[in-house]
Amino acid sequence: MTQRASGPFSKGHGTGNDFVLVADPEGAHPLSAARVRELADRRFGVGGDGVIRAVPAGSTGDAVLDALPAGTWAMDYWNADGSLSEMCGNGVRVFVRFLLESGLAELPEGGALDVATRAGLKRVVRRGGLLSADLGPFELGGTRLVASAGLDVPRPGQDVSTGNPHVVVALASEEELAGLDLHRAPALEPAADDGANVEFVVPGTIADGVGSIRMRVHERGVGETLSCGTGAVAAAMATRHWSGDAADRWIVDVPGGRLEVELDDRGHVWLTGPAEIVFRGETLSPVP
Numbered sequence: 056m057t058q059r060a061s062g063p064f065s066k067g068h069g070t071g072n073d074f075v076l077v078a079d080p081e082g083a084h085p086l087s088a089a090r091v092r093e094l095a096d097r098r099f100g101v102g103g104d105g106v107i108r109a110v111p112a113g114s115t116g117d118a119v120l121d122a123l124p125a126g127t128w129a130m131d132y133w134n135a136d137g138s139l140s141e142m143c144g145n146g147v148r149v150f151v152r153f154l155l156e157s158g159l160a161e162l163p164e165g166g167a168l169d170v171a172t173r174a175g176l177k178r179v180v181r182r183g184g185l186l187s188a189d190l191g192p193f194e195l196g197g198t199r200l201v202a203s204a205g206l207d208v209p210r211p212g213q214d215v216s217t218g219n220p221h222v223v224v225a226l227a228s229e230e231e232l233a234g235l236d237l238h239r240a241p242a243l244e245p246a247a248d249d250g251a252n253v254e255f256v257v258p259g260t261i262a263d264g265v266g267s268i269r270m271r272v273h274e275r276g277v278g279e280t281l282s283c284g285t286g287a288v289a290a291a292m293a294t295r296h297w298s299g300d301a302a303d304r305w306i307v308d309v310p311g312g313r314l315e316v317e318l319d320d321r322g323h324v325w326l327t328g329p330a331e332i333v334f335r336g337e338t339l340s341p342v343p
């Protein structure tokens with residue numbers, strides 16, 4: 056297996072959470088942390104919050120992905136800093152759009168496609184122009200203190216696992232949310248063993264069983280992003296918990312647009328929103 060220095064790529068996003076996507080149908084071109092950092096660099100590379108390789112499970116070279124049903128398309132997801140993540144909620148939806156637009160998979164309206172991720176198999180369905188992902192069950196954990204530039208004092212944060220780790224902090228007002236400086240990662244006390252994505256939310260109204268929240272996020276391995284799908288799920292489920300389970304549907308407004316989160320009667324959380332491929336290109340070999 057050799058690393059590919061040149062070749063075709065696509066660029067896609069879900070509510071501004073952007074990814075470089077490459078296809079590796081033979082499992083012949085693994086990514087490395089250094090290659091991911093080059094591709095994700097917004098000035099010296101293509102630019103993105105993450106890099107995703109589409110590769111059949113069984114041929115990925117990653118023990119977790121290769122344990123999933125052979126032949127299923129696997130999302131080999133990397134953060135922009137070259138670290139791996141278990142899961143990406145916007146990424147898995149953009150990944151499916153990439154497979155469809157590249158002719159690597161088919162998904163008729165109402166149909167479903169299973170994707171292998173490091174957090175297990177995730178089902179993506181096509182509803183109208185949107186792609187919805189079943190992210191499975193979530194888990195509420197303990198609490199920890201979160202300090203961030205722009206906040207007067209540390210605030211309590213709720214741990215939520217959506218396959219990857221999150222800490223959700225409720226703020227009192229839009230002004231507080233706007234005043235956050237997320238150029239630096241929020242500090243967690245106690246620290247999270249594997250790091251965490253941190254979501255700051257301002258809960259809005261709940262009407263007719265639908266709640267609304269506004270959110271900003273600092274992603275592990277990236278920095279502040281315009282959106283985070285698993286973050287929107289974590290934020291909605293933490294806010295639901297604080298509300299005494301008052302609603303199962305949540306509208307989550309992020310700087311890059313709007314996502315919908317819904318808890319079904321099996322305890323699975325669905326994430327719905329736009330997922331688009333915006334351009335295709337070719338990386339060139341570095342000049343020796």
Ligand SMILES: N[C@@H](CCC[C@H](N)C(=O)O)C(=O)O
Pocket residue numbers: 072105134139140141142143144145146219220252274275276277282283284285286
């Ligand atoms: N943007 C993603 C989450 C990407 C992974 C995250 N940074 C992590 O390290 O867990 C999403 O849409 O869920």
